[in-house]
Amino acid sequence: MSTVQEKFNNYSKFIKFIYKYWNSDVFRAASENARNIEAETDSNGETDDYHGPQELVEDLKKMGPTYVKLGQLLSTRPDLLPPNYLQALETLQDDVEKIPYSTVQEIVEEETGQRISKAFESFDTEPLASASIGQVHQATLRSGKMVAVKIQRPGIRKKFLEDLDTLKEMTDFAVKHNDAAKKYAVDEILDEFRFILLNELDYVKEAENLRVLANNLQNFRKIFVPQPVDGYSTSKILTMEFVKGQKITSVSPLSRTENDYSTLVDELVEAYMKQIIIDGFAHADPHPGNIHLTQDGRIALMDLGMVAKFGTEMRDDILKLIIAISKYNGVETANALLQMSEYGKETDVQKFQKEINRLVLEAENKSAGKLKTAPLLIQMNRVAAEHGIKLAVELNIFGKILMQLDQIVAVLAPEYDLQKSIEENVEKMMQKKMLQDLKPENFLSQLIETKKLAEKLPERLNTITERLANNEFEIKIDAIDEKRLTDGFQKVANRISIGLVIAALIIGAALLMRVPTTFVILGYPGLAMIFFLAAALFGIWLILKMILNDEELKSNKRR
Structure with a gap:
């Protein structure tokens, strides 16, 4: 407190x-x-x-x-x-101060349960890097293996929670009293931020993220994900394989001249497209500082505290969106965006679709190689916000990943066509996804539902037939007003009945015209004339009734 x-x-x-x-x-x-x-x-x-x-x-x-x-x-x-x-x-x-080595030693010994000199062969007193959440030191295990040890700052969790509580109270107040805060759902943004930050504070989860990502990318020989060391990692310290290499931002122009990094970039782009579209589990913060070029010519993905998870439907929607953009199909692009969005009845969907279509057409008219998906997504996001359409958070993360990949590509291979690579990889990912969806295990849930249906079907059919036999079968429809419907049918039936009576009177009168009688009206058989007059009166009354009812129905519709 x-x-x-x-x-x-x-x-x-x-x-x-x-x-x-x-x-x-x-x-x-x-x-x-x-x-x-x-x-x-x-x-x-x-x-x-x-x-x-x-x-x-x-x-x-x-x-x-x-x-x-x-x-x-x-x-x-x-x-x-x-x-x-x-x-x-x-x-x-x-820009944060370094954690004193004495504090680092105290945390490591408390978390590992043994002296630092016993747990490690060597432990550098100077950090490799120092950030707001933790500090990284190079060390050597007793086995001789070089490792990087990330130590969480003491009291940082308490500090974050205090600030988050303050922000929570402020955003709740803002949402109640400010239209812009309500429109952009700043309280939901804070909830998302809190979730991301608290996960980043748990090094046990980060260790698991490293394992999952390494397993997902095991077929990519040029991609390296450092693995955690069991027994040396807890919620406050994370020990992992040491990466020998340099940050992508440190790659010199001379190195680019001497080495062709285009194949390396190919694999990096494919690896990220697989993470997003196939696995639904992606490294969410691939900024140049978190991507290293190793001494053996591989790309190391660092810092897995922040990961993005994409559900099955979201992956399908992103796939549709990329395909629509690559084909310069504005209508399909707008529909794909709407499919992954939330909006109210007051939203002008047609206007939004027109603006998205205009953006896509403008992109098509640009010279070859100028189209970039990430900036286009940013523009689309702004258009959506202006129309009160809330795009999925995952789409923002996807756009951010593409923007950061663009920065990495610009360092390693400035002439590389990232857009073309994305389009080619989308085709590969679509084929892989289709094959993945056809795997037997993916039909398991459908098989279970089919099994349940088969088990319950005889009993349900028996109940239905029994109720039909006993005249107890009822169909209830909640989508319409049953009373109004039955009243309408009754009115129609009444009008048909009256029409039949009028027709019978006319036919009867016509037949009686040929029967000789002393009772006459205006020189015609009296009984036949009575039938004709009755039919005429009924007919006039029915016509007036229909006209009045139709006028009443029209006035109700106008209201």
Whole structure:
């Protein structure tokens, strides 16, 4: 539990931040749905109140690790922020102090249950990297195996939870009193952020993520996923294989000249398409800092604290979307987006479809090689937000992954056609998915349902036939008003009956005309004339009744 002073500090820090940026591009982008917010800044990206996106990044760093992580999450929401902010937030890394080695030693010994000198042959006192959640040290096991040990910062979980509680109270208030906050469901964004962050704080889950991803990508020889070391990993420390190599961002132009990395990029793109479309389990943060080039020429995927999971239907929808975009089919693209979205009755779906179709046609008219799926997805996301359509979170994550892959490709193989590679891989993935769907185990649930139907069918048929025999069978329809329906049938039946009576009277009168009688009216047989007059009166009454009822029905429809 946080103290009153801590809560006050959290609230005041948050309120100062909101006050500073309330009239800035950050909030106007969401509240006004401005498409060209960035055009309102000057050539240096400056506004009247502050120095643009970069100052926002610096302020988030000052507010602490929770807000740094929140900024990183917001970099995946093109529906909320203009492009210049997204680019700034993508590079957001926290500047934090190193954890003292004495504290590191204490945490490792507490978690492993033995002295650090006994658990490891060597343990570097200087960290390889230091971030908001944890710090990484190089070490050597007693077996001689080199490992990387990630240690969670002491008290970081408590700090995150306090900040999250403050944000929760603020977002709940905002949703109740602000239309923009309600429209963009900031409370749901926070819930998603909380879920992601708490998972990232659990190193046991990260270790499991490493195992799952390595198993899924075992057929990719040029992709390496470092594996956790059993017995040396807990919820607060994670020991894994050491990656000998360098960050992708450190690859020099000379190295690109001497080596052809295009085949390496081919495998990387295929690996990510498989993760998203086939496995439904993907490395969700492949920014250049998390992708390393090993000494033996492989690509290592680092930091599995953040993963994305795509359900079966979502994978199918993403596959349809990519195919529609690659064919420049605006109608199919819009339909695919609507299929994975939420929207109300007031949404102008036709207008949304027209705008998406226009975007796709504009992309088609660009010169060859200019189309990029990720920027197009960002534009579509903005159009959806303007029309009150909430696209699936998974689509934002997919767009972010593609954007980050584009950055990696730009470093390793600047001339590489990522769009063409995505299209080719989609065809492969579609074939694999079809084969996967045809596997016997995928029909197991259908077989179980069929078995249940076969078991229950004789009993149900017997019940139905018995009720039919006893005249007890009833059909209830909730979709219509039964009383109104039966009343309508009754009126029709009455009109038909009256019509038959009128016809009978006319026919009877016609037959009586030939029968001689002393009772005459106007020189005609009297009884025949009575029948004719009765038929005429009934006919006039029926016509008037029908006209009046039809007018009443039309007036009810207008209401």
